[in-house]
Amino acid sequence: MRIDFRRRTTPRLSVVVPIHNVAAWLPECLDSILRQPVGDLEIVLVDDASTDGSTAIAERYAAAYGHIRLIELPERSGVSTARNVGVAHCTAPYLTFVDSDDALPADAWSRMLRTLRRTGSDFVVGKAARVSDTEWFVPPLMQRNHEVERLRCTIEEAPLMLADVFVWNKIFRRDFWDRAGIVFPERTRYQDQPALTQAFLAAERFDVLTDVVYEWRMRHDLTSATQRRAELSNLEERRQTKLMTLEMVRRHGSQRLLDVLVREILPIDMWEHYRAAVAGPSHTWDDAYWTLLRAMQTAIWNDATVPFEQTTIVPRQRAMGAVVEADRRHQLRAIIDEIDAGVRRGDVARSGAPVRRPVLQGAS
Structure with missing residues (x-):
């Protein structure tokens, strides 16, 4: 692990920026951090074995600004490791994070x-x-x-x-x-x-x-996790994360929190997995993906928690969940086709919810 640290005054805010193959966006990200009117910043860049030129960009910024620190991981470790390593090297009383393809x-x-x-x-x-x-x-x-x-x-x-x-x-x-x-x-x-x-x-x-x-x-x-829903490994990681979150809230002991989590929060993105399960022609549908999707749904939404039909998501998404539970893939495909027809008419969003206009920039 290579670390470039230079001594400076005690910072007020530490900023952890994990980096992996984001050369197209990294300068804009770092410039937006450097423009912040906050004194005494400590910026910790953690390069996760980039291969696209991101490392050289990070090195240039670290050389030019004394309050930027660069850590280079010797092999690809993932964003979690990069963040954890970054936090371990932060020294300020306040801590925040910026992803290297985003901006402030x-x-x-x-x-x-x-x-x-x-x-x-x-x-x-x-x-x-x-x-x-x-x-x-x-x-x-x-x-x-x-x-x-x-x-x-x-x-x-x-x-x-x-x-x-x-x-x-x-x-x-x-x-x-x-x-x-x-x-x-x-x-x-x-x-x-x-x-x-x-x-x-x-x-x-x-x-x-x-x-x-x-x-x-x-x-x-299609390199971010949320844009790769159709991958079986992605679905498995989503299942693990949802079940981990469910167990944490359950151990916390608040029935109100548990109820909100199961009814309103955990089902929010299920429609994306439903779409992924029937994304291609019927003869190419992934049986393993379908089986895992149904197992995830029944493990979270059941008589011991809340049946899926009692969640608060929009009716069309609840309908998708009902046919998944009933093991009816062709019926799910029909619901999605109907939604897509509504999208083309302009009266239904792709998720199955009514169309919402974007918030204008600068509006709160």
Whole structure:
């Protein structure tokens, strides 16, 4: 492991940036961090054995700026390891994360830090927007969770915040992070959900702001985990993550949190897996994927928790779940074909929900 560290004054905020083959986006990401009007930053870059020129870019930035530290992992280890290694080398009292293909708005962190100093909460959460070359919008559930400011909030008071399973729209007190023993689980592409569930359950208080503090890039090269739903390994990792989260909330002992998790949060992305299960012609459907999908659904939604038809997702998605449970793949394909026809008419979103207009840039 190669580490480039230079001594400097004690920083106020540590920023961990995991890097792997993001040469096309890394300069914009790092420039957006460097433009933040927050003094005493410590930026820890962790290069996870990049092969596309990202390492050279990171080296140039580390050479040019004394408050950037570069760690080079000798072999591909995954984003969880990269983040965990980065955290271990952070020295500031506050901690945050930025993914190296994303970017920050002009002043993402000033108000977050002021809020934490005022409230004494364990961490603060801001709003995130999805961005591409042609779009800028706040996802509906993100918008719902950030409609009003909530200071010194508890997870019992705002249980739907368990759906905010992203690490990069938050600033944590480092002593809280260490005290809670938060570690990103390795060998999974969905490492944020268990770590953030742990944070919400461990926090005595947290703050929720209405500001957009992060811009989450929609990539079209199919390299991100959320864009590879059709892979069997992806589904297996999603199953493990959902079951891990379910067990954590169950052990926490709050029936209210458990109910919100099973009814409103865990089913949110199931429609994407339903689509993936019947994505090709019927003679190419993956039997192993279908079997694992049905096993995941019945393990989470059953008489001991909540039947899938009693979740709060839109009716068409509940209908998809019902035919998956009944082992009717062709019927699932028919539902999806009907939804797609509605998409072409412009009255139904691809997920099966009514069409929602994107939030205009700069709107809260």
